[in-house]
Amino acid sequence: MSGRERIRYRVGTASWTDPTLLESGFYPPSANTAAARLQYYAAHFDTVEVDSTFYALPSERNSYLWAQRTPEDFLFHIKAFAALTQHPVELRQLPLAVRERLGSEAKSAEPDQRVKVDSSEALELCFSMFAAALSPLERAGKLGCLLFQFPPWFTAREENERYLDYCRAQLPAYRLAIEFRHRSWFGERAEHTLAFLHERGLVHVILDLPAAPSLPATPFASTANMAYVRLHGRNREAWFGRHERASERFRYLYSDDELAELARKIRRLRGATEVQVIFNNCYSDYGVRNALTMAKLLREKP
Numbered sequence: 001m002s003g004r005e006r007i008r009y010r011v012g013t014a015s016w017t018d019p020t021l022l023e024s025g026f027y028p029p030s031a032n033t034a035a036a037r038l039q040y041y042a043a044h045f046d047t048v049e050v051d052s053t054f055y056a057l058p059s060e061r062n063s064y065l066w067a068q069r070t071p072e073d074f075l076f077h078i079k080a081f082a083a084l085t086q087h088p089v090e091l092r093q094l095p096l097a098v099r100e101r102l103g104s105e106a107k108s109a110e111p112d113q114r115v116k117v118d119s120s121e122a123l124e125l126c127f128s129m130f131a132a133a134l135s136p137l138e139r140a141g142k143l144g145c146l147l148f149q150f151p152p153w154f155t156a157r158e159e160n161e162r163y164l165d166y167c168r169a170q171l172p173a174y175r176l177a178i179e180f181r182h183r184s185w186f187g188e189r190a191e192h193t194l195a196f197l198h199e200r201g202l203v204h205v206i207l208d209l210p211a212a213p214s215l216p217a218t219p220f221a222s223t224a225n226m227a228y229v230r231l232h233g234r235n236r237e238a239w240f241g242r243h244e245r246a247s248e249r250f251r252y253l254y255s256d257d258e259l260a261e262l263a264r265k266i267r268r269l270r271g272a273t274e275v276q277v278i279f280n281n282c283y284s285d286y287g288v289r290n291a292l293t294m295a296k297l298l299r300e301k302p
Helices: 018-026 034-045 058-069 120-133 133-138 160-171 186-199 246-250 255-268 286-299
Strands: 008-014 047-050 075-079 143-149 174-181 204-208 224-233 274-279
Touching: 008 174, 008 286, 047 274, 058 120, 058 133, 075 274, 120 160, 143 204, 143 224, 160 174, 174 224, 186 204, 224 255, 255 286, 274 286
Parallel strands: 008 047, 008 274, 047 075, 075 143, 143 174, 174 204, 204 224, 224 274
Antiparallel strands: none
16 A cells, blocks of 8 residues: 555545535535534535634534534544634633633723633633533544644744743643644744644644735645644635625635645655545635635546
8 A cells, every 4th residue: 555545535624614605505405503503514524614613612522513413434633722822812601710810901801802811820721621611522532632732922022932831831731733834943944843833743734825914835745643734715805805704805716726735745744644635614604615626626636
């Protein structure tokens, strides 16, 4: 058996519940509950990225239900809660136990005010609550990567490398995938960044993004036994625009030619035994349409 034949490709989308997807007609009228929609989605795809966990800490109950409602071989990738990736969060998004451990300034903010989790005690509690909530998925063998999407201001410097080590230490039993949104991590520094991730068993998130000087051009390379490809679309105007709905930012439908070229790059990845391909162009049914095509391309013999 060749190395290429041993690679498992999983293809899915970032969310299965975006309002514009529900409006698109992808789900049949009978899929009118949360359980039915997940079961319908899982009949078409073998993996999904959970986006809602970025906005609020997940619950153990939801993890249990997700595990119960999907086939045995299904994988969930969980986006890390915003506070874990140094994003500010609305105070009301934080559990009371975390709020009580914040610094005085953050603790006294208005409920809808965005604050940074500025206390090490509060941050460690966020990490432990996040990990505990995912235990049902882990026990069921359905937990893939924890996606750490860092903000554009998380630049390539030693302090931030130390923070990556801190994240690794807080979640030693889980697989972490690291998405950088600042170009300083790559370019001339790319070899160092990839080596840093590889030495720690961290998964390098390969991005497909609009072409823009402020956005990173990530190498098509794997740093662990799992590779993670995240496709955001190439709509530059929408990416930098202001929108009522977040999904408008990802309003881009990949062409068949673009998908074929991406499939060729994905097939050339080496060093990983499993490759996750996640479409984050979650506007209307664009993501599911592109994911179905990509799954077909990767099933075909090269």
